[in-house]
Amino acid sequence: MDGRVLAGRLSAQQGQALVMGMLLAGVAIVVFVRYFAAGQVVAAKARQLHALDAAAYSGALTQARALNMLAYINRAQVGHQVAMAHLVTLGSWASLGGHEARQVSAGNPPSYLIAMMFGPQHGAAYQAARKAAGFELMANASGELGQAYAAHDNTVREVLAAVQGDVVDGLPHVRWAAMQAVLRANYPDASTDDFDLVIDHDNWPGYVQAYSGQQLRPFVQGVAQLYGFLSPRDYTASNPWMVDTSCPHLRHELRRRGNTELDAAGRWHSIDTQSYHALRSNKWIGCYYREYTMGWGWIPSATSQAMSDPYVDNPPADFSAQDFWRWVKEATNWDILSGSDNPLANSKAAASRQRWQGGGLPTYFDIASAGKALSFGVTLKHSGPQGLIMSTRSAAETFFDRPLSRLDGRVEHANLFHPYWQARLAADDSNGPNARGRQ
Structure with missing residues (x-):
C-alpha cells in the first residue's frame, strides 16, 4: 500500500x-x-421527616404539659381541702374560746375550783380563756374564717374544676395547633393548605376519665392525718381524791373533746368541747357525773350535716328548776355514769352552731387504666421537587416516669397526682405490629 x-x-x-x-x-x-x-428528593424527604418528627414530639410535649397540669390541679384540690379542714377547726376553736371566756367570767365553774381539782396548770389555762372574749364571732359564716372557707370552696368547685374540664376538652385542638406551628416554622414560605397532616391513630379518647369526689376521700384523709392540728383533741384529767364510797374507783374528771372529720358526703365539720364532770350520788340512781360546761363550738359545712356525738336540741340554760340527773333521765338516753363524752356541751354547741357552706369533695380526673402510654401517629404529605408528593410518618408518646425511686420501694403506676409526665418519639404502629420506625 x-x-x-x-x-x-x-x-x-x-x-x-x-x-x-x-x-x-x-x-x-x-x-x-x-x-x-x-x-x-432525598434532601426534601429528610427535611420533611425532621419537621414531622419535631411536630410529633411537640404534640407529645403538649400532652405531657396537659397531664402535668391536671396533676398539679389535683394536688391543689387536695391542698385546698386541707386548708378548709384547718379553717373549720379554727372556727370550732374560736367558738370554744369565746364561750369559755363567758363561762370563766361568770365563774361557772370557777377557775379556782378547776385549779384545786386538777392542778394549777389547768386552772391557769381556764383563766387564760378570758383573752378569747368575742372569738365566737370569728366563727360566724359571715366572719373572716367563714369567708375564707367559702373562698376555698369556690376555688375548688368553680375555678379548678373548670380549668380541668377545659384542659381535657381542649387537648386535641391544642396538640394539633402545636404541630401545625412547628410545620410552619420549618416551612416558613409554605401556606397551611400545603400540609396534608393526618393523625393515623390516637389513644387520647378515654385515656383519662372523671372520678367522683368520694374516690378522692382516702387520699384527702391520708394527707390530713399528716397535720397534728387536725388530729383528735381528746384529753381527760382526773382528780386523785376518792369521792364516794359507793363508787370508790371513780373520780372527778375534766374532759376535753374535739375532732375534725369528713362526713359521708365528703364535707368537713369540726367540734370542740370542754366540761367539768363532778362525781355525785343519790339514793335514786346511785353514782353519776354532773356535767358543768366550760366551752363549746361546732362548725358544720352543710345544712343537712348532723353531729355524731351525743346531744339534744334546745338544752336548758340552767338547772335551777330541775335536777340535772332527773332531766337527763327524762329527756335523753345519755350514760352519765360510764360515758366519756361531753353531751351537754355538745348540745350547746349544736344550739349555737354556725353553718358554713361547702359543696363537698370535687370531681377530678385520673388515668382510666395504668400501664399504657399516651401515644399517637401522624402522616404528612407535602409537595416536593419536580412536583412529587412525598409522604412521611412519625409517632410520639407521653409516658409517666418518676425521676427518683419511691422511698418505700414500691412501683408507682401512671397517675395524675404526680407531675412526672414526659415526651419522646416512638415506634410507628399505625399499620399494625409489623410497622416499625419512621418513613
Whole structure:
C-alpha cells in the first residue's frame, strides 16, 4: 500500500473520537442531572421527616404539659381541702374560746375550783380563756374564717374544676395547633393548605376519665392525718381524791373533746368541747357525773350535716328548776355514769352552731387504666421537587416516669397526682405490629 492510500484512510477517521466524547459527555450530564434531582428528593424527604418528627414530639410535649397540669390541679384540690379542714377547726376553736371566756367570767365553774381539782396548770389555762372574749364571732359564716372557707370552696368547685374540664376538652385542638406551628416554622414560605397532616391513630379518647369526689376521700384523709392540728383533741384529767364510797374507783374528771372529720358526703365539720364532770350520788340512781360546761363550738359545712356525738336540741340554760340527773333521765338516753363524752356541751354547741357552706369533695380526673402510654401517629404529605408528593410518618408518646425511686420501694403506676409526665418519639404502629420506625 502506498503512502497516498494510507494518508487517505487516516484522514477519513479523523473526528470519530470527538463524537464518542460528545456522547459520553451527554450521558454524564444526564447522570449528573438525575443525581442532582435524586439528591433534591432525598434532601426534601429528610427535611420533611425532621419537621414531622419535631411536630410529633411537640404534640407529645403538649400532652405531657396537659397531664402535668391536671396533676398539679389535683394536688391543689387536695391542698385546698386541707386548708378548709384547718379553717373549720379554727372556727370550732374560736367558738370554744369565746364561750369559755363567758363561762370563766361568770365563774361557772370557777377557775379556782378547776385549779384545786386538777392542778394549777389547768386552772391557769381556764383563766387564760378570758383573752378569747368575742372569738365566737370569728366563727360566724359571715366572719373572716367563714369567708375564707367559702373562698376555698369556690376555688375548688368553680375555678379548678373548670380549668380541668377545659384542659381535657381542649387537648386535641391544642396538640394539633402545636404541630401545625412547628410545620410552619420549618416551612416558613409554605401556606397551611400545603400540609396534608393526618393523625393515623390516637389513644387520647378515654385515656383519662372523671372520678367522683368520694374516690378522692382516702387520699384527702391520708394527707390530713399528716397535720397534728387536725388530729383528735381528746384529753381527760382526773382528780386523785376518792369521792364516794359507793363508787370508790371513780373520780372527778375534766374532759376535753374535739375532732375534725369528713362526713359521708365528703364535707368537713369540726367540734370542740370542754366540761367539768363532778362525781355525785343519790339514793335514786346511785353514782353519776354532773356535767358543768366550760366551752363549746361546732362548725358544720352543710345544712343537712348532723353531729355524731351525743346531744339534744334546745338544752336548758340552767338547772335551777330541775335536777340535772332527773332531766337527763327524762329527756335523753345519755350514760352519765360510764360515758366519756361531753353531751351537754355538745348540745350547746349544736344550739349555737354556725353553718358554713361547702359543696363537698370535687370531681377530678385520673388515668382510666395504668400501664399504657399516651401515644399517637401522624402522616404528612407535602409537595416536593419536580412536583412529587412525598409522604412521611412519625409517632410520639407521653409516658409517666418518676425521676427518683419511691422511698418505700414500691412501683408507682401512671397517675395524675404526680407531675412526672414526659415526651419522646416512638415506634410507628399505625399499620399494625409489623410497622416499625419512621418513613
